[in-house]
Amino acid sequence: MTFRITIGPRIRKSPYFDATVAAGVSDMTVYNHMYMPTGFGDFEAEYRRLVETVALWDVAAERQVQIAGPDAARLVQMLAPRDISKMRVGQGRYALLSDVTGKLINDPVLLKLADDRFWFSIADSDMEYWVGGIAAALGLDVEVTEPDVSPLAIQGPNAPLVVADLFGEWVHDLKYFAFRETELDGIPLILARSGWSKQAGFEIYLMDGTRGTDLWDRVMSAGLPHGIGPGAPNVVERTEGDLLSWGADTRPDANALELGLGDFINLDMAPDFIGKDALTKIRAEGPKRRRVGLFIEPPILEPSDHNWLVRDRGGNAAGLISVAVPSIRLQRNIAIALIDSPLAEIGTHLVVETPSGPRQAEVTSLPFIQPG
């Protein structure tokens, strides 16, 4: 079941679009109204590069929502469930955004660029409208915009070597989610230690959309001695490592507590944030569902095309699969699912409704593979 993706002016092209076409991109998705590569024709080779050497990803679709102005810090604190008052310029924080019902509506990284300027580096939903609507309703003195900023990810065990060759040895001292504004041969950018994999990695936030091919080519050249090649956010690696995929894992109504992300939400913090009341109530009652791992019986599955239904052994609906894939490192079928809490204990036996028929499954802990 394969379909062509329509290429037209309704969806934006990344600054790296031409470079990825030259590199042989074969598969794409749409993310934040932008084409995003998902494959270059050899999935296993791309996976091996990511976990064994280093891969270059066009993740320009990870757009920034910039909040700038005198009320910027106040507005950010209304949205982010963590105390941002002690964040320093150059720091980043994982900042889960919830609506008034507690539903998770995005899981961005928050970057502090100045005391009065922040970026949410967002997953695939229009947070510009959430942030901008609240600012408009309250008449806050901020500008909410999407700047010309397009991340390029360098991920894999050799990523620090590539990035040090490009920028210098100081990059080894960057802490996770920390960033520094710099340049590369005149290309303005921010270098951050981050990326949507459980491997070592950096992201280069390109700040001039006309220089995409220049940047791609420079990184590719620097990476050749280290085994670099094109790649994309990898569904098998992210499942093995239990990275959250907003949309797949969260739609339509999951909250951060049932997703197991309570450590990133400070419900006892003094400043209120949107969603705090609802999440406090959910915490008191206990989440109705839990995000868990599943081992699914052989034979090896195709990756899941959609949210398959999970049943208990009596045939009652127990939850939904977020993602199911054959693990390359474990050589068995693994899945992530949101399961009704009474059925989410480790060792519980369940049944997954795959397109090729029901399969036995067993609840297990996450992640499947600890980072190395």
Add this chain to the structure above:
Amino acid sequence: MTFRITIGPRIRKSPYFDATVAAGVSDMTVYNHMYMPTGFGDFEAEYRRLVETVALWDVAAERQVQIAGPDAARLVQMLAPRDISKMRVGQGRYALLSDVTGKLINDPVLLKLADDRFWFSIADSDMEYWVGGIAAALGLDVEVTEPDVSPLAIQGPNAPLVVADLFGEWVHDLKYFAFRETELDGIPLILARSGWSKQAGFEIYLMDGTRGTDLWDRVMSAGLPHGIGPGAPNVVERTEGDLLSWGADTRPDANALELGLGDFINLDMAPDFIGKDALTKIRAEGPKRRRVGLFIEPPILEPSDHNWLVRDRGGNAAGLISVAVPSIRLQRNIAIALIDSPLAEIGTHLVVETPSGPRQAEVTSLPFIQPG
């Protein structure tokens, strides 16, 4: 330049997904986080059906943002630039939504279902967050949700015959954008006179996502005597008829006045709405750009893959193409563009930077083809 679209759980499937696969869908896009068919392998046949007989489109991705509760009408009036106080239940209105800077952020149809319940039937941006953010900030007594409602469009000169065969002769009395809640063999739905073409047309808002294939098959059967076949929103017909494509025509920062949509914005209305101040200022100063048609010289073009640059004859940037296609009915290249006002007079000669080199072009009025 063709790429596969990744099919996975991160993007939702329409209730009509299986039916469109059975009908031979070949091309897809993503719209409101949902796969949406864009072609069935024979573009010209699909176009002919739309303008000569009747076509069936999966437009489930045109999602609804429901606003329900005591403050619903108040909130809608804060957003919509038209007086909604006289709307009756069963009426629809084109309701352009702007942000505080006047930027158009969606161009939905507003449906009034009850005095305290409305739907925005939206284009491809997350209006749930715009509406929900404002409601949260102001503490309004409303619920903002996305209900289980998935439109199926029947478009083309024979559409009224098909719909009358299914529902009865009363459908001929429905005014444009009016709707009625009804059912078809137990399938709950709303029938509306609407659709994203300049042909006659209806949309069936399916209200039970488990019944997509049932509904698709029933409409297809009823349509066979009238020449129905599968299709999709058609880039050539929409360009000929000058329908706005939110995203293609509007990104990143266009406002409704420069898009020529001033007739749908009541700046002299008593209740304020978000964006009114900015748009009033833009009206006073005169829009800096204008949406116009362009005839582009032969030979026949491929449809535009992106927003091509337009220059004046001195080589200066004059604007961007929204869409350029070979018109099937006019047998010449046509385009829609947003052009700096001084260069937007009918008859102005411009140059379009196509991927195959510059082409001469001439500004003309819109639409290229009048309905009817």
